[in-house]
Amino acid sequence: MRKIGITGNIGSGKSTVSKIFQVLGIPVYDADSRAKWLMTNDNNLIIQIKQIFGNEAYFNDNSLNRKHISDIAFVNKSKLNELNSAVHPAVAQDFKNWSDNQNSDYILKEAALLIESKSYLDLDELVLVKCPLETRIQRTMSRDGVDRSSVEARINNQMSEEDKVPYSNYIINNDGNELVITQVLKIHHQILEKN
Numbered sequence: 001m002r003k004i005g006i007t008g009n010i011g012s013g014k015s016t017v018s019k020i021f022q023v024l025g026i027p028v029y030d031a032d033s034r035a036k037w038l039m040t041n042d043n044n045l046i047i048q049i050k051q052i053f054g055n056e057a058y059f060n061d062n063s064l065n066r067k068h069i070s071d072i073a074f075v076n077k078s079k080l081n082e083l084n085s086a087v088h089p090a091v092a093q094d095f096k097n098w099s100d101n102q103n104s105d106y107i108l109k110e111a112a113l114l115i116e117s118k119s120y121l122d123l124d125e126l127v128l129v130k131c132p133l134e135t136r137i138q139r140t141m142s143r144d145g146v147d148r149s150s151v152e153a154r155i156n157n158q159m160s161e162e163d164k165v166p167y168s169n170y171i172i173n174n175d176g177n178e179l180v181i182t183q184v185l186k187i188h189h190q191i192l193e194k195n
Contacts, residue, residue: 002106003099003122004191007114008129009158010151011136011143013174017129018110020184027102031091031111031119034098038090040064048086052079074153088117095119105195115167116159127187128168130161132175 006021006028008014018028038045040063049057049069056068073080091111099107108127114120131139133155140151165171170190172183 001099001102001104002124002191002195004106004108005114005120005123005126006108006110006129007112007120007126007164008131008174009136009161009164010112010154011138011140012129012131012161013139013180014110014112014129017127017172017174017180017184018108020181021108021188024184024188025104026106026108026188027104028108028110029095029098031095031109031114034094035087035091036064038094039087042090045086045090049083052082052086074150074157077157080157084113084117088113088119092119092122106191112158115164120167125169125191126167127170127172128161128164129172129174131173135175 006014006018008017015030018030022028039049040046040058046058046062049064053069053072057065059065069083073083095109099109106124109119109123111117111119114123114126120126136155137148137151140146140154141148144151170187172180172187174180
């Protein structure tokens, strides 16, 4: 079973692209959602996060204090790196457990930091979803209810789209010039032909 990564910078539309693959019957592992789940359910990870960000990283009900963590992580690169070093191995193990239970021609792992975390090395191929910067900023501001500067801070902590191109086997341009569904179908058939 082939393992295909799907990545793209914040606001690129990678989740929308993943949903199209799901409609085609392809199982999708949403690494970013699973990471959030693991951060409140994996005791070892919770301990590590408290060591990095203090007990304020969690509210009294054990839910994650996302604002506290992001306020620190997106201005302090070393704290962000510590967080990623704790979360990525937990997600990698969770993905392995999930993928061992799938039965499909191929599966998708969707994550924003597949290349940065080096987890793309455990995958067979990579799909990159590209989108113009201004569109990504506006989408993220609207979706997350945050201001432009906080979106730009997140973008500045991500590898640029252009730097991700050499790692990618397939590119989906989510710029409004070509239907995304058409591009997904083409990639879907190309992957199936390799099986």
